[in-house]
Amino acid sequence: MKLNRIILTSIFSSLLFFGSGASYAQSLSDKLATKETVALYKNLHKLSKRYTLFGHQDDLAYGVNWKYVAGKSDIKDIVNDYPAIYGWDMARIEHDSLKNIDGVPFSNMKKYIQGGYKKGAAITLSWHFDNPLTGGSSWDTTKNSLASILPGGSKHQVYVSWLDKSAKFMGSLKGSKNEAIPILFRPFHELTGNWFWWGKNASSPAELKKAWRFTVDYLRNKKKLHNLIIVYNTNGFANEKEFLERYPGDDVVDVVSFDLYQFENQDKKAFVDTVRYELNILSKIAKQKNKLAAFAETGYEAVPDATWWTETLLPALNGFELSYVLVWRNAGYVPSMKKMHYYAPFKGQVSESDFKKFYQTDRILFEKRLGLKKIYQSH
Template identity: 40%
Template sequence: MIKKIRSLAMGTVLVAGLVSCGSAKEVTEVDSRSGSIRTTETEHLLKSLQSMPAKGFMFGHQDDTAYGIGWDGDADRSDVKSVCGDYPAVCGWDLGHIELGDDKNLDKIPFERIRQDIIAQYLRGGLNSVSWHLNNPLTGGDAWDVKTEGVVTSILPGGAKHELFLSWMGKLATFLNSLTAPDGKKIPVLFRPWHEHTGSWFWWGKSHCTPQEYKELWKMTHDYLSSHGVNNLLYAYSPGSEKTVDEYMERYPGDKYVDLLGFDCYPSAKPEGTDEYRTLMTTVLTYLTQLGKEHSKPIAVTETGLEALPMATWWTEVLFPLLDKYPISYVLVWRNAREKPNHYYAPYPGQASANNFVEFYNQSKTLFCKDIKSLYK
């Protein structure tokens, strides 16, 4: 079982800070190992993630309650819930375009809807995970615009786009600080910045910056948000599915800046894709289990899934047997796009794998919202 490192007995000090939206006091904790200041609920979330493998692993789905196959924006709806009767324990969200001041994210979800759905998931006791597919600050293109080199260099201190990037992070900080429950407490979020950086399809990827520049980018992001009152984040390190520990850790910014070790892994569409997926998942999960122990971090499969789910028994014959062997805190499958045919990763009523997903749901180790009393107490 992964060691718990965030506790009052190990040097955590309680301090009080004023909540920005009122006069109610918010209790925070200073972790003596990292020096970071976080809300008590956020520290409790970390402890819950560390102890989760003793119970099982949480199931997650990107954009789960915002839209799905054949619907968009309905209240209290979820494709996962429509199939198994329960919400995912983890809901993933993306804040791409928050930096532009837009009212909707890159997948056309209003940011106000995301905020309300994050609150609802928190009140259900579940976890919210947030990524950020931000635009290219040097070219004005999207996150996948990699035609021009030197983007990361341009936003580091002294770079031509440094001040612009700081203004973008200011907008991000404002949104994250706005995530408050009805009682005024800030809602903890697992933040997954600069993900899949061991590939080169994003402008912050491996071919577009040095390991040192990547680490500086991560630390700058962490320190800026902390200095602007964002004390409700845990940080997830989330590369692609690299075959060796050295590749996985090459750009690791350090234990002080990371709270969870994860990775993203998808099977290819080739006929042998499932076998390759099994091999790669086993390789990464094996060394990630050891890294989690060495660094005292919970581990997770931060993105995965089989597009369009053509294999009716994928949930119990592929995914569950892989995850059952390892002490992961959660697994998250990608979104069910309502605007892109056959781009979905969770079943919906009538989908070929729906019955098998119910079998997956009924496994004692798969944890959904009804299985999670609260992650924050």
Template identity: 40%
Template sequence: MKQTLIFNIVLTVSLLVNCLYAQEHVPMDVKATRETVELYKSLMSIQSKRKVILGQQDALCYGRYWKDEPDRSDIKDVTGSHPALLGLDFQPLTHVEKPYRESETKRLVDQVKEMYQRGGIITFSWHMSNPVNGGTYEWKNNPQLAVKEILPGGKSNGVYQSYLYKIGDFLAQCKGAKGEPIPIIFRPFHEFDGDWFWWGKGHASTEEFVQLWRYTVSFLKDNLGIHHVLYAFSPDCKFQTSSDYLAQYPGDDYVDILGMDNYWDFRPDGANDPAAASLKMGIVSCIAQQKGKIAALTETGLEGITDPKWFTMVLQPMLTKWPLAYCMLWRNSVDIQTHYYVPTEDHPAAEDFKKFCRKDHIILLNDLKLTYNSELK
């Protein structure tokens, strides 16, 4: 209770200060494109108004019972609108099989352009193949140390640079109708405080992780001239304090968005702790306010939606308590029966989800009024 009170006091002071200096809120990249600056300012404005953009991973790519159908998403099936933010992943760009890599890269470019033309926002994570041996991103299936080896001077730095060149080439293809680079939110090395990815806890020192983050951002920005990216820092929910959260923070000059991935506090086995989730979101939001950054719930959801009132009774209270710009629900798998995070029309949680999405503070694509896309002005 005392911790929550302190957070509320700090948050109030931070909000007042940020209101005074709102005109100074810009991306950390001083060469950011006009559209990227406008996107950043729009997200900051939405956050300050206590509204939340709702997104979903792979939402327009497939759903529980369909795949590759034009203008469809499970969220639209239920609510009448697509999500305002689309989550995608850079994983195919470095896949070992060339035909798959080329076809999936083209598909991703098309999806980015389509979402941008609709007026939505795009965010990318990166389930990266291990550059040392080309193996999977999961540590349990490929326990190969890599972070130290892909830094400058490491034996696999050249391979990692080739990965970054592929991302640079991809981003260069993502252009709007007037040739403008489409702004992208990039969330590298997500959930790094867990041990399930090769870049995660126990597989690199704090110094190595921070160096890798800075090297990645600097290479894309300074070496490849990519200036239409906002960078999101998103650990899992292992932290308990601000110090925990910032333990591997690479610095304000390398981050635009402060986030959190949280599934552990919303487990389908019933061992949920919404109060803990809210407290952690408060930590993220307060730090973001203090630093003049954007806050977000970068991944979340209740797998299988075992609680039919979860959206209004669990998620909604947290989203209204703390200022944050967006919340992204995880994907609805087309081939894993229990792996879904948004209800379909026949699901017991469908009515609750509709009610949740009708709240004034929730922004779907039909409600999104951004200025960053010059095509829509």
């Protein structure tokens, strides 16, 4: 009887963690998604009940005072482990550039993505594409820029050619068995902000929705990319109405998320309170729509707070079912900004010891523990 009880307890525990088929009816918006993409999505849903993946932008490419050293990572230098999710950006691929906006060669990026996937980590891609109407950067908020890429718009064909180039890159991301590597694709990110040409001051909600729906439809149905998990991403927001004002529809979104950073003039408690307020709204929306929730970008530039990881970030996340949280890149000293620009600690950085405590937290997953969970396989 004791053995039977142990077996039954084990089975019950597994059901609680992995969920039954009925409990996890979440399905991707792309009904033709690859089996690895479906498995990733379902496993992220299951894992979020107990865990949150920790991510870092450009982690393998460079860090503070180094670039392109095989196997190196500022995160790994501290905890002997890598992030559970790697963030990358495709900006400049629209111009056939060999390097992205941050100088990362696309050939390197492809290898980093393949390497992360092989070890069982997740991958997310954003795209700071240039302004197609003016030729300016993502931050050129000239009016009618977004309208110009819509069908019938003056730059629609230009935009289509950009999508072709991005699709070629994303379609080239293959595993060892030639399977398409699943990508959490985050287009038009921070779309409630006013600093990008697709933002609220340069476009209407209707225009954004049309651009979004065209983009997803083109990549899925014209370019046959069925390895994309689509991430809807806002900046900070005041209420549910504001968060959903530009929401393009459940059939073209799989993850709901937002970006929010702490700034030097902001009180720690105020930041935590704001994050928790917005995560509460996000969580309700995710449950209502049966979507994943994520804190897609966050951080505190140069991490001047020695206990930021365990006394700010952890309390902000506590109690919420989040698939992942990602901090931005470690660029080091940026001459044009005349300051240090990094969001993860490195050897000798003031928050290094606190980050080690953060790493030991059961809820936060890094690559080693995530790899054991085989997120690209059905369970």
